[in-house]
Amino acid sequence: MADMVSQSCELCTGPGGRVLWQSACCRVVRVDDADYPGFCRVIWNAHVREMTDLDAVDRDTLMRVVFAVEAAVRQLFAPDKINLASFGNMVPHLHWHVIPRWADDRHFPEPIWGRVQREDRPPRPVVDDAALIRALAHLE
Amino acid sequence: MADMVSQSCELCTGPGGRVLWQSACCRVVRVDDADYPGFCRVIWNAHVREMTDLDAVDRDTLMRVVFAVEAAVRQLFAPDKINLASFGNMVPHLHWHVIPRWADDRHFPEPIWGRVQREDRPPRPVVDDAALIRALAHLE
Numbered sequence: 001m002a003d004m005v006s007q008s009c010e011l012c013t014g015p016g017g018r019v020l021w022q023s024a025c026c027r028v029v030r031v032d033d034a035d036y037p038g039f040c041r042v043i044w045n046a047h048v049r050e051m052t053d054l055d056a057v058d059r060d061t062l063m064r065v066v067f068a069v070e071a072a073v074r075q076l077f078a079p080d081k082i083n084l085a086s087f088g089n090m091v092p093h094l095h096w097h098v099i100p101r102w103a104d105d106r107h108f109p110e111p112i113w114g115r116v117q118r119e120d121r122p123p124r125p126v127v128d129d130a131a132l133i134r135a136l137a138h139l140e
Numbered sequence: 141m142a143d144m145v146s147q148s149c150e151l152c153t154g155p156g157g158r159v160l161w162q163s164a165c166c167r168v169v170r171v172d173d174a175d176y177p178g179f180c181r182v183i184w185n186a187h188v189r190e191m192t193d194l195d196a197v198d199r200d201t202l203m204r205v206v207f208a209v210e211a212a213v214r215q216l217f218a219p220d221k222i223n224l225a226s227f228g229n230m231v232p233h234l235h236w237h238v239i240p241r242w243a244d245d246r247h248f249p250e251p252i253w254g255r256v257q258r259e260d261r262p263p264r265p266v267v268d269d270a271a272l273i274r275a276l277a278h279l280e
Contacts, residue, residue, distance in 0.1 A: 049221075050210065050214070050221075050222050051207055051210060051222075051224065052207055052210045052211045052214060052222075059203070059207060060200065060203075063199070063200075063203050067191055067192055067199060070190065070191060070192045071192045074190070074192060081189075081190075081227075081228060081229055081232060082190050082191075082192075083225070083226070083227045083228075083229070084191065084224075084225065084226045084227075085223070085224065085225040085226075085227075085251070086223070086224045086225075087221075087223045087224075087225075087251055088221060088223075089221055089223070089241060089248055089249035089250070089251070090249045092221060101229060108229055109229035109230045110229070110253060111225070111227055111229070111251060111253040113250060113251040113253050113254040114253040114254065
């Protein structure tokens, strides 16, 4: 399915962020968000809409990458919580958000798409893309 | 891990909704939300915080149920999009939201935790718990 492409889709025509890891099926990109250092997305390369549009093997492949990213983000950023989400309402091209959350972050305990809870910005771990890349390098 | 229980956790002390299907590991409950008929949650029975706190076999078991619920909700409610999310910021007990979305729903294209986009409520498919239960009955 790697040749399924939509010319009007920003995740078909561009990488969607700085690529940290990639395979023939999918890629991991880092999201540039000062409130959520380590926020990554895992993007299926082909233009597929829903998880259940993938077969079981591809679903497992994608989720293994999502959970590897979760493990790397926990190891490097030690957040209080991990949030995982796959929406695709605006860009219906399968992608997962892997978001480190802190109890004093901008939206906690709301999802990051919810109401802002506080405006102060406590110091956060510095993002080190090289460390993230190393933490994902074992993935096949 | 089925004996891991927190007495202060609402998903340890109660079912968390009307139970449609359950196993020794997890359960599927329906969420009562008139805006999102068919909205279900998949709740891991033990008090575990993150997906990467489960071993790989348990992660696969849970995700297979999540995707079976997605398939059942698509089949029964024909939404325009499925949203999947695991947050646990308020209740740090592993659970997945499986949410049918329509292009004219209350929050679309925002996540349902985002800003309300419209107040009118178009007619939605009627929830039939018996049909959901039948659609999940093949799960092991």
